[in-house]
Amino acid sequence: MNLLMIIRVAFRALVRNKMRAALTMLGIIIGVSAVIAMVSIGQGASASVQAQIDSIGTNLLFVSAGSQNVGGVRSGTGDTGNNVLTVDDLEAIKREVPSVSMVTPSVNTRAQLIAGNMNWNTSLQGVSEQYPDIRKWSIQSGAFFTDSDVRTAARVIVIGQTLADTLYAGGDPVGQTIRVSNLPFRVVGVMAAKGQDPQGRDQDDIAFAPYTTVQKKVLGRDRVQIAYVSAISQDATYTAQSQITELLRQRHKLTASEPDDFTVRNMTDVAEAANETSRTMTILLACIAGVSLLVGGIGIMNIMLVSVTERTREIGIRMAIGARSSAVRSQFLIESIVLSLTGGTMGIILGVGLSLAIPAMLGWPTLVSMMAIVGSVIFSAAVGIFFGYYPARKAAALDPIDALRYE
Amino acid sequence: MSTTFTTIQPQVEPALLAQMPESRPVIQLDHIHKTYTMGDVDVHALRGVSLTIREGEFVAIMGASGSGKSTTMNIIGCLDRPTRGTYILDGEDVSQMSKDERADIRCQKIGFVFQGFNLLSRTSALENVELPMLYLGVDAAQRRQRATEALAAVGLAGREQNHPNQLSGGQQQRVAVARSLVNNPALILADEPTGNLDSRTSVEVMEIFQRLNRERDITLVLVTHEPDIAQYADRVIVFKDGKIKSDYKVENKRDAAEELKNMPVIDDEDEEEDYE
Numbered sequence: 159m160n161l162l163m164i165i166r167v168a169f170r171a172l173v174r175n176k177m178r179a180a181l182t183m184l185g186i187i188i189g190v191s192a193v194i195a196m197v198s199i200g201q202g203a204s205a206s207v208q209a210q211i212d213s214i215g216t217n218l219l220f221v222s223a224g225s226q227n228v229g230g231v232r233s234g235t236g237d238t239g240n241n242v243l244t245v246d247d248l249e250a251i252k253r254e255v256p257s258v259s260m261v262t263p264s265v266n267t268r269a270q271l272i273a274g275n276m277n278w279n280t281s282l283q284g285v286s287e288q289y290p291d292i293r294k295w296s297i298q299s300g301a302f303f304t305d306s307d308v309r310t311a312a313r314v315i316v317i318g319q320t321l322a323d324t325l326y327a328g329g330d331p332v333g334q335t336i337r338v339s340n341l342p343f344r345v346v347g348v349m350a351a352k353g354q355d356p357q358g359r360d361q362d363d364i365a366f367a368p369y370t371t372v373q374k375k376v377l378g379r380d381r382v383q384i385a386y387v388s389a390i391s392q393d394a395t396y397t398a399q400s401q402i403t404e405l406l407r408q409r410h411k412l413t414a415s416e417p418d419d420f421t422v423r424n425m426t427d428v429a430e431a432a433n434e435t436s437r438t439m440t441i442l443l444a445c446i447a448g449v450s451l452l453v454g455g456i457g458i459m460n461i462m463l464v465s466v467t468e469r470t471r472e473i474g475i476r477m478a479i480g481a482r483s484s485a486v487r488s489q490f491l492i493e494s495i496v497l498s499l500t501g502g503t504m505g506i507i508l509g510v511g512l513s514l515a516i517p518a519m520l521g522w523p524t525l526v527s528m529m530a531i532v533g534s535v536i537f538s539a540a541v542g543i544f545f546g547y548y549p550a551r552k553a554a555a556l557d558p559i560d561a562l563r564y565e
Numbered sequence: 566m567s568t569t570f571t572t573i574q575p576q577v578e579p580a581l582l583a584q585m586p587e588s589r590p591v592i593q594l595d596h597i598h599k600t601y602t603m604g605d606v607d608v609h610a611l612r613g614v615s616l617t618i619r620e621g622e623f624v625a626i627m628g629a630s631g632s633g634k635s636t637t638m639n640i641i642g643c644l645d646r647p648t649r650g651t652y653i654l655d656g657e658d659v660s661q662m663s664k665d666e667r668a669d670i671r672c673q674k675i676g677f678v679f680q681g682f683n684l685l686s687r688t689s690a691l692e693n694v695e696l697p698m699l700y701l702g703v704d705a706a707q708r709r710q711r712a713t714e715a716l717a718a719v720g721l722a723g724r725e726q727n728h729p730n731q732l733s734g735g736q737q738q739r740v741a742v743a744r745s746l747v748n749n750p751a752l753i754l755a756d757e758p759t760g761n762l763d764s765r766t767s768v769e770v771m772e773i774f775q776r777l778n779r780e781r782d783i784t785l786v787l788v789t790h791e792p793d794i795a796q797y798a799d800r801v802i803v804f805k806d807g808k809i810k811s812d813y814k815v816e817n818k819r820d821a822a823e824e825l826k827n828m829p830v831i832d833d834e835d836e837e838e839d840y841e
Contacts, residue, residue: 163699163702167699170688170692174686174687174688175687471683472685474683475683475684475685475696476696476700477668478642478644478671478677478683479671479672479677479696479697479700479744480668480669480671480672480673480697480700480701480748481668481672481700482664482665482668482669482700483664483665483668484665485700558644559639559644559645562679562683
């Protein structure tokens with residue numbers, strides 16, 4: 159008796175009891191679709207984080223004043239009172255580190271912007287003319303300020319989309335005048351809309367001016383909190399990181415035993431951390447869904463055991479008319495595999511359907527994972543074999559004489 | 566039933582076998598012993614049974630319950646192995662065969678008909694008859710053809726797609742007979758085939774057996790406890806206490822076909838029509 163015939167026999171046996179077969183499969187259907195949907199949600203979250211990071215630029219490095227970890231105490235980045243990151247440092251990085259292509263300081267402050275009778279409190283960032291290239295942020299109208307604006311500390315300003323909408327609803331902001339700290343600034347450009355960052359903050363609620371202008375005319379202090387550095391490629395970020403560290407230690411005359419008084423971070427690390435978080439979440443979700451798959455498998459075993467007892471007479475008949483034990487065992491094993499694989503297939507359809515429906519229904523991004531589908535198929539087949547083996551062996555071990563006499 | 570009972574003449578007739586030198590033996594039991602161990606007690610179900618059944622014989626095995634006739638039938642049917650002794654079926658020594666070897670032998674050489682019909686429920690008559698061929702590895706087209714022919718041979722043409730619950734008891738037993746002969750076995754073994762049937766249907770089933778035996782020269786072994794059913798066979802073997810008590814040729818063998826002609830059609834006209 160060949161395998162094809164055994165499969166047909168198994169199929170017929172299942173068709174004879176459709177309701178029970180359907181209910182048994184339901185466990186697997188729910189399990190598999192849950193795994194696929196959960197993994198899709200996890201992968202979707204991961205992909206959207208990755209997309210955000212990619213939009214920032216993976217060859218981006220942050221250099222900030224102060225150490226994140228001084229003497230074992232986490233003090234945070236930024237101005238620690240003893241400001242050691244200077245414009246000269248940044249010039250040196252740009253000049254002396256070969257793996258660095260662009261540098262901009264970022265001198266940040268909150269400022270009240272007044273345009274006509276409208277006013278708005280926003281984040282004013284003093285940067286260099288290379289900022290849009292480093293952050294991969296395009297200009298929607300007008301232009302970003304130039305290096306001569308930076309050199310002359312010109313009173314020019316580029317505003318984000320939210321500001322443009324708020325201060326100049328409908329009108330063209332370019333060429334208008336905005337007052338910042340009672341100084342008039344000429345609007346030279348409007349940034350393209352960027353939307354929310356992963357934390358839900360509005361990235362378009364922002365204004366840019368030359369860092370020289372912000373230092374001298376707004377803050378009145380010569381300080382740099384943070385600098386954005388662009389490495390020549392993503393692969394060069396680690397080289398750039400160590401070269402910058404080396405250069406700054408040299409410039410700050412730090413001895414070998416002294417800790418860094420600055421921090422260099424690269425975006426790849428940030429991306430890794432974010433990915434790690436979403437990976438953990440995905441695994442957690444998949445594990446919970448996997449439990450339901452396991453429960454579904456136990457359901458199959460239960461039904462197969464009941465089925466073997468109930469069909470003892472059938473087994474006796476089959477054996478009496480010439481079925482070998484192996485044929486009976488194969489039949490029951492294949493019945494169980496057919497149950498779990500059919501359930502698995504339906505589960506995949508349902509799971510993929512759910513994954514496609516979730517973004518529309520709940521607004522969560524999902525990404526159907528091929529690995530989850532293949533994994534579910536393998537797992538459900540394994541469930542069929544594992545939980546079908548014992549009942550099948552029990553059926554095959556029956557004695558035809560006793561089985562025929564069974565009522 | 567207007568059957569006259571033939572007086573059973575218990576007489577061991579070893580000369581009977583010698584009377585048929587032309588046909589070869591299908592079943593040869595030689596000093597078969599079967600002992601079951603139940604707890605600490607050994608139960609001797611068979612105590613040295615020797616018998617030969619030749620090709621084309623129609624033999625009825627009789628005996629009270631506990632006489633050893635069921636055990637004999639299980640051994641003849643290769644469902645069980647003797648504890649001691651030799652059993653040669655169709656020229657092959659099957660006495661010490663493994664479970665799988667016996668399954669193959671059952672598949673190729675033995676057709677079973679049971680008291681309770683033992684058809685697969687929710688499965689068409691055709692598929693039930695196809696079942697033994699499935700385990701023999703016959704291809705689908707041939708399975709279908711042979712099963713259809715077998716059903717026609719037992720008068721069930723046109724009932725191929727009926728499920729057992731759509732058939733009367735007599736029809737179900739005829740499906741079982743069709744199933745038993747579909748692999749062209751050396752032997753058909755019928756265990757109380759009329760036990761669940763009324764008297765008219767019993768005669769109908771016996772008619773099929775007699776016809777198969779006469780026309781196709783099929784060897785038939787019938788286990789029954791009804792003396793009048795045994796009268797349809799050529800030869801009766803009576804068991805008692807695990808031994809053969811008597812083995813004799815039936816005088817005035819009943820002819821089921823003849824009896825049916827004289828029987829009034831009582832209730833199941835539909836079945837009678839199908840029977841032609």
